[in-house]
Structure formats: structure tokens, C-alpha cells
Amino acid sequence: MRAILRIRRFNPEQDSKPYWGEYTLEDIQPTDRVLDLLNRVKWEQDGTLVYRRSCAHGICGSDGMRINGVNRLACKVLAKGLTDGDGDAHVQIEPMLGMKVLKDLIVDMEPFFAHYRAVLPYFVNDTPAPADGRERLQSPEDRAVFDDTTKCILCACCTTSCPSFWANGEYVGPAAIVQAHRFIFDSRDVAADKRLEVLAEPDGVWRCRTIFNCTNACPRDIEITRAIGEVKLATRRGAEKQREAMRKEHAK
Amino acid sequence: MQTHQYDAVIVGAGGAGLMAALYASRGVKVAVISKLYPTRSHTGAAQGGIGAALGNLEEDHPEWHAFDTVKGGDYLSDQDAALRLAEEAVSAVIELEHLGLPFDRTPDGRISQRRFGGHTSGFGGQPVRRACHAADRTGHMILQTLYQQCIKNDVMFFDEYHVIDLIRTANGVAGVVAVNIDDGELHVFHSKAVLFATGGWGRVWEITSNALTLTGDGTALTYRRGVPMQDMEFFQFHPTGLYPMGILITEAVRGEGGVLLNDRGERFMERYAPSIKDLASRDVVARAIYLEVREGRGIKGKRYVHLDVTPETVNRYLAEAGESRRITAEYVEEKLPDILDFTRTYLGVDPVKEPMPVQPTAHYGMGGIPTDLEGRVIMDAQRTPLPGLYAAGECACVSVHGANRLGTNSLTDLIVFGRAAGKHMVEYCANTGLESLPDDAGHEAEAGLEHIRQSSGSRKPYQIRSEMQQVMMDHVSVFRTAEGIQDALDKVRTLKDQWQNDLSIDDRGKRFNSDLLEAWELGCMLDIAEVTAVSALAREESRGAHSREDFPKRDDEKWMVHTLAYPTNDGGVRLNHDKKVDMTLAEKDPRFKPKERVY
Numbered sequence A: 001m002r003a004i005l006r007i008r009r010f011n012p013e014q015d016s017k018p019y020w021g022e023y024t025l026e027d028i029q030p031t032d033r034v035l036d037l038l039n040r041v042k043w044e045q046d047g048t049l050v051y052r053r054s055c056a057h058g059i060c061g062s063d064g065m066r067i068n069g070v071n072r073l074a075c076k077v078l079a080k081g082l083t084d085g086d087g088d089a090h091v092q093i094e095p096m097l098g099m100k101v102l103k104d105l106i107v108d109m110e111p112f113f114a115h116y117r118a119v120l121p122y123f124v125n126d127t128p129a130p131a132d133g134r135e136r137l138q139s140p141e142d143r144a145v146f147d148d149t150t151k152c153i154l155c156a157c158c159t160t161s162c163p164s165f166w167a168n169g170e171y172v173g174p175a176a177i178v179q180a181h182r183f184i185f186d187s188r189d190v191a192a193d194k195r196l197e198v199l200a201e202p203d204g205v206w207r208c209r210t211i212f213n214c215t216n217a218c219p220r221d222i223e224i225t226r227a228i229g230e231v232k233l234a235t236r237r238g239a240e241k242q243r244e245a246m247r248k249e250h251a252k
Numbered sequence B: 001m002q003t004h005q006y007d008a009v010i011v012g013a014g015g016a017g018l019m020a021a022l023y024a025s026r027g028v029k030v031a032v033i034s035k036l037y038p039t040r041s042h043t044g045a046a047q048g049g050i051g052a053a054l055g056n057l058e059e060d061h062p063e064w065h066a067f068d069t070v071k072g073g074d075y076l077s078d079q080d081a082a083l084r085l086a087e088e089a090v091s092a093v094i095e096l097e098h099l100g101l102p103f104d105r106t107p108d109g110r111i112s113q114r115r116f117g118g119h120t121s122g123f124g125g126q127p128v129r130r131a132c133h134a135a136d137r138t139g140h141m142i143l144q145t146l147y148q149q150c151i152k153n154d155v156m157f158f159d160e161y162h163v164i165d166l167i168r169t170a171n172g173v174a175g176v177v178a179v180n181i182d183d184g185e186l187h188v189f190h191s192k193a194v195l196f197a198t199g200g201w202g203r204v205w206e207i208t209s210n211a212l213t214l215t216g217d218g219t220a221l222t223y224r225r226g227v228p229m230q231d232m233e234f235f236q237f238h239p240t241g242l243y244p245m246g247i248l249i250t251e252a253v254r255g256e257g258g259v260l261l262n263d264r265g266e267r268f269m270e271r272y273a274p275s276i277k278d279l280a281s282r283d284v285v286a287r288a289i290y291l292e293v294r295e296g297r298g299i300k301g302k303r304y305v306h307l308d309v310t311p312e313t314v315n316r317y318l319a320e321a322g323e324s325r326r327i328t329a330e331y332v333e334e335k336l337p338d339i340l341d342f343t344r345t346y347l348g349v350d351p352v353k354e355p356m357p358v359q360p361t362a363h364y365g366m367g368g369i370p371t372d373l374e375g376r377v378i379m380d381a382q383r384t385p386l387p388g389l390y391a392a393g394e395c396a397c398v399s400v401h402g403a404n405r406l407g408t409n410s411l412t413d414l415i416v417f418g419r420a421a422g423k424h425m426v427e428y429c430a431n432t433g434l435e436s437l438p439d440d441a442g443h444e445a446e447a448g449l450e451h452i453r454q455s456s457g458s459r460k461p462y463q464i465r466s467e468m469q470q471v472m473m474d475h476v477s478v479f480r481t482a483e484g485i486q487d488a489l490d491k492v493r494t495l496k497d498q499w500q501n502d503l504s505i506d507d508r509g510k511r512f513n514s515d516l517l518e519a520w521e522l523g524c525m526l527d528i529a530e531v532t533a534v535s536a537l538a539r540e541e542s543r544g545a546h547s548r549e550d551f552p553k554r555d556d557e558k559w560m561v562h563t564l565a566y567p568t569n570d571g572g573v574r575l576n577h578d579k580k581v582d583m584t585l586a587e588k589d590p591r592f593k594p595k596e597r598v599y
């Protein structure tokens, strides 16, 4: 099988504006990941091509990029899914939208992490831990309520596919809300109200227009729009009541 | 060259680096330097669990955990380290829970635990549930939790800075040199103490579970500065990597009841480990798979076997064993969601309905930078510390894992010894002044990088790299012979020479020059491959992951010693075998004395 790649290139040390680089790879396997194709281009044809990568199996969140127009992890898309009628894989690769391109497929992640940090993405509980020196207890039902949002790998595929975020980069974006959700609904945590305050601000959850792009983009299959909806409800009725409702729903 | 000053500098932001940072940041001014964003570290890929004798589901004790660790390590583990690991595992895991880690729960709300290879009750008896887990993404949860807490504590992070040298002084250390990957500028981090937590080096082999970034940087660059590498001949091949790419399929699959089957549909582990079967320790299972394949019983004659966790198969074997437990498809979905996702995405195989193709995959370095129980780097068989230098996690060797690591003991190692090192650094910094920076700090590293940047030979990094990976896979993997290892060593030395004198890269720029940095990493891997081969050639016995076909027996008379490898002035490797294995436990309790390992 053959792969024909169009890759958005930009090197600020040389180029005044981005351009498309075209590359052809012979003898690829249908099960090759797009990341494998990028590696082959880089290693065999042009060492100046750059992109982020680490784990190569969808678990570290490094290689979020636009592949044939949608945000994906390059290590989770197989060549065989990108073939046209002619049997070749046709792959168009661009950096994620809405963030500054630093070089080729590498975007500036700093604003993304700033939004992440804004929602207090850490466990807070200053009450004394159990006197027997053991764990805080949590029922499997309480644990289940926020299971989905613990899967987030901060790849930014959701936030950079969100029209509300493209329109206004100040919007904290779906990834940060997912992270907040993970703590707001953890029965052991005590800072839910503080997070909800941040998220009730104008650049918080209400900028979400429920368009579902984020959910479609998430490589971890997190039900992001649903999570955002749950956070929206919690800003109205409080985390406690909302958690109770979610527990009942999970029990069904 | 910019200069920064901190009390302590931590290189690496995986589980070990972040745990150390959390502790160190409570007492001194710390910087964490990482070539990746912290959440991209490979700790996030760990699946199955973290070992601790909490006894939440059945009786368990740290002594049993220590016993399994020592036996699993084929008696090369330092027993004082194994004891420390097992004892502190309990408080360390509880501490993670207090930091917010969302473990799975038992019905009464405690941390849930499951079975894993080599975990037994009563000093080698029945399988015991010791692996604490959060679905099959335990490492992800550990990494996230620790990173979150570091943010809460305002730890200073230098993300995407690639450390390329350690600054040594007459007495100790004075910091590190790093490249800011974004703009290519060099930075000197001047500090009293330095900790390396740079992870493993599975990328030295062709088939591996390891990230593309696991190239052994810290272990190689400290070596170049005179620090030995310990026990490098012991590199673990995990029995179940997905065929053909090597992505890891956690031992938890077998912990939940999954079984290994050959082409005839036989559960072959019954022949190799009659009592504990598929849950024998990793070296045993990896060898069994190799032998099955070699004898023509690989699936369709190919180099893999089947791992079957379909409810039908699991329940049949549970019934045969007289266990009352039964599993369902929903149960498998709930306990192993990521595993199902991998096999469905990459192979179109649905493990709930059909078996998964698996093969041994290069997984974990038992050796590394030698340290003592406080995480201090030691320089010789007498355990003399190098003041100010620390190491923790996979790049280090305390040595708790000996000749073969038990599943879930790496995560425990990160937390227990990362914590110890972080604490000790605070103490050390309080009592020590800053060594002055040598005038030429960073110059050698800069020259080294420039040499690569300007290279215009005939060999591309990937050519050298893939030849190294191939020859290490062929000759220095699960089974070894003197002849094969020697071949590999000759080849690696040729490749090293090409790397030095005949390399060529494309990118001569400054910004995000990963062409350059990948070539630099290749240099680290070549050093590691060389030391691994030299160490493996010298050890004329079979122990744990080091299996010599020409010396099939373990030789306790001669080889109850650690290997220390030093660089020589003429570019070679010098070995020292004076460091004896610690026998603290065996001295008091005969059950810890070396004996034949049967499972």
C-alpha cells in the first residue's frame, strides 16, 4: 500500500508563511499508524519535520493534530481508515486550530495549560485523614460518578475543535471543564464551590453552545458535552445535589 | 548560555520525579526539568496496578510482599531494599489516596486490589490480591495526581527542556545543562543537589512497550561523568506485548483470569509453572512463550501465542479449578477498558469475543544508576555516595527488583524511593553550600551538540538505530549465548563508531530541532546497549531475566553479586563484581535464603 501525505509546514527560522509539504511513502502496512507515517517521513526523507510524540498508543496525549480535517491523535489513526477508491492512503495533516503554531505541527500549549490551571485541577481536602492511618472511604457508586472524566490525557483535541473556543480564546474550554468535573464530583474533595465559581464566570461553562464537536474529537471517548452539562447544572443547584442525581442515574 | 540557581534540580517528571519534587518542594527551592510535558511521561502508560500489602480483600503482610519481591528477583534483590519497599508501600499508597488518587473501590469503600504475577500469600503459597488499581490506567492516575499536587504546591517546571549533561565538581555535583527545546538555547541549572528520574530505555530493542522517548538519557549521561551503571544485563521482557507492535497488555488480564494458549489450544503454562500457571513471574512466562514458539507451537507457526480473556474460556478454567467466581463480558469491559480499546483500535480484535495475539516485549530495566535506600547515588561496591547526586525510578537501581521485577513493583518503587530521595534532598540542601560553577560549565555539552548539528557523514540516525535495535533483539533479549552477545557487542561498537564519525542529520536550525535531539538520544542508547552486552557476556549463569543457554543454571557460589560498569578512558567498559547482594532478611529468616525458584 502507498501513502500520500500533505503536511502543513512552517519553520519560523526560514518561512514567512506556512506551506504544504508533499510526501509519498511506498510499502506501508494498512495497520500503520499516522504517527508511523510521520516517523518514516522524518527519518527517511526530511529530518526537519517536527511534531510531538511519546507513547505511540494513545495514552500520553502528545500528538493531537488535524488529520483529514478532524482532530485526532496521530498514533490512534490507522492508514487503512484513510484510503480513497484507489487503495492509497491520503493523509492531510495540520496543526490543531486556535493555538499559535511554533513550528510545523507543534503548537504553543501554554494557554491551554493556563486554562487547565485556572480551574484548581487538584484534590483539596484539609480535614484530618482517618485516625487509623488508612484511606478515606468512598463507595463504588460515588467513585463511578466521576470515572469518565478521570480518563482525560490533556491532549487538547476537544478544546481546539470547539467553535466557541475558536471564537474566543478566553473561554476555558472543554478540557478544563472535564478536569474540573473530575474534582467537583469527587465525594472526598471539598473545593467544588470554588471551582464552580470560576466556571460560572463569563468565560466559563456558559460559553459552551452544546455543539458536541468536543465529544466527537475526544480520543478517550469521554462524554464531554454531558460532563459540561452536569457542571452547568451544578452551578445552579450545587455540587452536592447534582452528585446525588448522578449517583441515582448511575445506579439505574 | 543562561544560568539559573536552585537548591535542588530534578530531571524527569514521571512518577519518581514528581514524588521527589513534591517532597523536596516542601523544604527547598526546586526546579523540575523535563523533555516532555510532565503528563506525557511514560508513568502514564502503566496499567495494571501498584503493589502494597493493604490486605483489603484478604490477609496480606509486607513480609509476604518482601518475600515475593526477593524470590521474583531470583535472589539478586538487595533484601534491605525489598523490605523497605514492602513496608513503606502501605503508607505510600495510602498517601496517594490522601492526595486524591481515584482508586477503584471495594464494596465497603476501601482501595480495591487484584491478583498479579508472582504475588502470593504465606511465603510462596496461593495467589493473593495485592495490586491496588484504578481500572487499567493506574499509572495515568498516579501521574495526574502527582502533577496536580505539584501545581498546587507551586513547583517550578521547565517543560520541554532536554538535559544533556551533569556538571560534576571535585567533590560532587553543581547542576545540569539543558537545551530549551523551543528555541535551542542552552541553560545551566546551578544547584546543590540533582536528582535523575529519567525513566527507562526500552527503545534499545526492536519490539518494546516503551515510549519513543525512553532512551535512557539520565543513565547514560551520568555514566559518561563517571557514575557506574549497575546490573544492566537484567532487562525484563514482558510476556504479553501485542503482536506485532509490542504495545503492552497488562498482567492484570491474567490477574482477572485470562489464560495463555498455544496453537494447539493448550494452556501451556501448566507445564512450566504447575502451581501458579499463567501468574508465574515474568521471566518464567516470557521464556515459556519463546520455547513454545521455537518448538513450532506459535499460532499458525508465527512468533506469537494467544492470550484469552473471553468469559467463556475464563469461566471454563475457573470451574475446572473449583473456583466459584465467574466473569461476564461487562466485567471485562469495566476492569480492562483501555486494553479493549488498544486491541480494537490497532488489530480489530475484540478480546471479549476472541483471543489476543501476544509476544514478549522489551519492557523494564532492572539495572541503572546505583543508589542507596535514601536515593543517594553510590559510586562503588563500598556504597560510597557522591554528595548531592540522587536518582529514583526506572533509571535507578536500589536494587529492589534484582534479576526480575514483579508486576506493580515499579510504581511502588517510584513512590517509595522517590519520596525517600525528596526527603533526603531537603536535609542535604539545608546542610550544604552551593559548589561554585566550573568556568567551562556547559561547554563540552555544547560542543557535543554542535558536532552532531554539523555532521555530514553517510549514516542517518534511524539506520544506526534500527540496526542496533535489531541486533539487540536477536542476541541480547530473552535467551542469550556468548557467541550471540559477542556478535551484538561487535555490531554495537561499529555503530557507535559510525555515530561518532559518520553521522548525518538534516536539521541545522535551533527551534524544535528533534532531528538533533533524537540523534543525541541515539548516542545514549548506544552506550546503554554496549554496557548491557558487556555485562551480559561476563555473567556466566542464568538468573531471572538473564538467561544464558550456554550457562543454564544459576550459580550462587560465584554470582550473588551486582555488576558495576564504569567507562574507561579509552572508550571501553570496565566491570566490577565486588558488590555483594544484601542478605539482611536471610540472616534472620531462613525462608529468605536463595533456593530454586518454582512457581
Ligand SMILES: Cc1cc2nc3c(=O)[nH]c(=O)nc-3n(C[C@H](O)[C@H](O)[C@H](O)COP(=O)(O)OP(=O)(O)OC[C@H]3O[C@@H](n4cnc5c(N)ncnc54)[C@H](O)[C@@H]3O)c2cc1C
Pocket (backbone or CB within 6 Å): B011, B012, B013, B014, B015, B016, B017, B033, B034, B035, B036, B037, B038, B041, B042, B043, B044, B045, B046, B047, B048, B049, B050, B051, B138, B139, B161, B162, B163, B164, B197, B198, B199, B200, B209, B210, B211, B217, B218, B248, B250, B363, B364, B392, B393, B394, B395, B407, B408, B409, B410, B411, B412, B414
Ligand atoms: C506500558 C507499560 C505499562 C506498565 N505498567 C506497570 C504497572 O502496571 N505497574 C508497575 O508497577 N509498573 C508498570 N510499568 C513500569 C512503570 O510504569 C515505569 O517503570 C515507571 O512509570 C517509570 O517511571 P519514572 O518516573 O522512572 O519515569 P517516566 O515516567 O518514564 O518519566 C521519565 C521522565 O524523564 C524525563 N526525561 C527523560 N530524559 C530526559 C532528559 N534528557 N531531559 C529531561 N527530561 C528527561 C521525561 O520527560 C519524563 O518526564 C509499566 C510500563 C509500561 C511501559
Ligand code: SF4
Pocket (backbone or CB within 6 Å): A161, A162, A163, A164, A165, A173, A174, A207, A208, A209, A210, A211, A212, A213, A214, A215, A224, A225, A228
Ligand atoms: S459542546 Fe460546548 S465545549 Fe464542546 S465543542 Fe460544543 S461548544 Fe465547545
Ligand code: SF4
Pocket (backbone or CB within 6 Å): A151, A152, A153, A154, A155, A156, A157, A158, A159, A174, A175, A178, A217, A218, A219, A220, A221, A222, A224
Ligand atoms: S477531554 Fe478528551 S479530547 Fe479533551 S483533552 Fe481530555 S482526553 Fe483530550
Ligand code: FES
Pocket (backbone or CB within 6 Å): A053, A054, A055, A056, A057, A058, A059, A060, A061, A062, A063, A073, A074, A075, A076
Ligand atoms: S504519542 Fe502518546 S497519545 Fe499519541
